[in-house]
Amino acid sequence: MALANKEDFGLLPTYPGRYMARTIPEFRELAFNGPMAEAACRVMKSKEAHFFFDEMFAKAPRSAEKTIWHTDRMGWPVSGKMVPSLWMPLTPITKANSLECLAGSHVQDVRYWLFSPNARKMIKPPDRVPHPNPEPLRSDPSARFLTWDMEPGDLLVVHPWTLHYSGGNPEDIWRIAVSVRIFGDDIRWDPRPDCVNLAGISFDEMVAGERPMGPLCPLVWSEDGRREGDAEYPRGFATRWTRERKSDINEYDVFAKSLEAARQEAKQA
Ligand SMILES: O=C(O)CCC(=O)C(=O)O
Ligand SMILES: [Fe+2]
Numbered sequence: 001m002a003l004a005n006k007e008d009f010g011l012l013p014t015y016p017g018r019y020m021a022r023t024i025p026e027f028r029e030l031a032f033n034g035p036m037a038e039a040a041c042r043v044m045k046s047k048e049a050h051f052f053f054d055e056m057f058a059k060a061p062r063s064a065e066k067t068i069w070h071t072d073r074m075g076w077p078v079s080g081k082m083v084p085s086l087w088m089p090l091t092p093i094t095k096a097n098s099l100e101c102l103a104g105s106h107v108q109d110v111r112y113w114l115f116s117p118n119a120r121k122m123i124k125p126p127d128r129v130p131h132p133n134p135e136p137l138r139s140d141p142s143a144r145f146l147t148w149d150m151e152p153g154d155l156l157v158v159h160p161w162t163l164h165y166s167g168g169n170p171e172d173i174w175r176i177a178v179s180v181r182i183f184g185d186d187i188r189w190d191p192r193p194d195c196v197n198l199a200g201i202s203f204d205e206m207v208a209g210e211r212p213m214g215p216l217c218p219l220v221w222s223e224d225g226r227r228e229g230d231a232e233y234p235r236g237f238a239t240r241w242t243r244e245r246k247s248d249i250n251e252y253d254v255f256a257k258s259l260e261a262a263r264q265e266a267k268q269a
Contacts, residue, residue: 017056019199020178022235027054031180032230036086036155037221043157044082046184047224050217051233052076052083053198058176059097059169067166068255070131071105072181074114076160077191077198077206082184085158090176093150097175099158099166102134103144106159113262115255119194130262134163182220183212200234 020027030036037049059065076083087099113119113128137143148156158164169175189206201216213219215232 017058019053019237020056021051021054021230021233022199022237027178028230028233030054030178032218032220032227032233036088036180037182039155040084040086040157040182041184041221041223044084044184046082046186048222048226049182049184049220050187050212051220052181052183052212052217054181055179056176057166057179058174059166061169061172061174063169063175066168066252067099067164068115068131068252068259069102069134069163069165070114070255071110071112071161071163072158073160074112074128074192074194075116075196076181077189077195077203078183078187078212079190080184080186080188081160082186083160083181084184085156085160086180086182087156087158088178088180089150089152089154090178091152091174093148093154093175093177094171095147095149097166097169097171098147098150099156099164099177101146101156101158102137102163102165103146105134105163106161108161108163110161114194115258116194116196118197120254120258122194124262124265130259130266132163133263134165183217187212199237 021031031051031054037051041047041049057067072083072085111128112131113124134143134145138145148154150156188209189212190208191203191206193203206212216234218228218230218233219226221227
């Protein structure tokens, strides 16, 4: 499957790959004109959705590449809860390679210390705790670990506080999903230095308390039928990422190491 060759995406040097809508018209079409935003707004009861960004999670056949247990919340430079990850498979998904969610974790109001590239350069503020390890809960009958068989085009609407994970890909085919992030009605800019460093949107222009909008965060769906096009949405990046430099793009080990260090530090405190 040609699409599965992640070296060919030509994106920024982030794992697994972000901002496809900048360079690939089909992804722009999916995010700006597809049904994902409407579906999510109906789940969240939001009247509007603005585009945030899109991300790709590709796992090769028989790959041990895990996604570490985490919540997405602390990566986003916003306040509010209507910032779901819209996780849509592009290949058939089985329970074995599905995104896995811990049911009920979305009500836990905890500011976990994230492992964004920015956060890894910072000293952890004292009020942040490391992500928990839910693995021991697997033997607890009251804990519900959710996985799904899914077809390409099915959709998970993942709450930003939900703990989620993936154990790799034991199947014989690629496991590819796109995760589109949108902003609903209650979202306001609230930048922190440990958030993801969004391509093209500086912390300076994330005016705290204001709603994200404009050409970089266009309206992609509204209850009353309004929608902004992609005409003013930027194309391309301020850098080029070449295949030769893309030797180690799975940051799982880096994440795992940072997490272990944070857990040790929390234990000692
Ligand atoms: O697909 C994966 O393994 C991870 C997806 C994820 O963490 C997300 O969409 O936020
Ligand atoms: Fe995530």
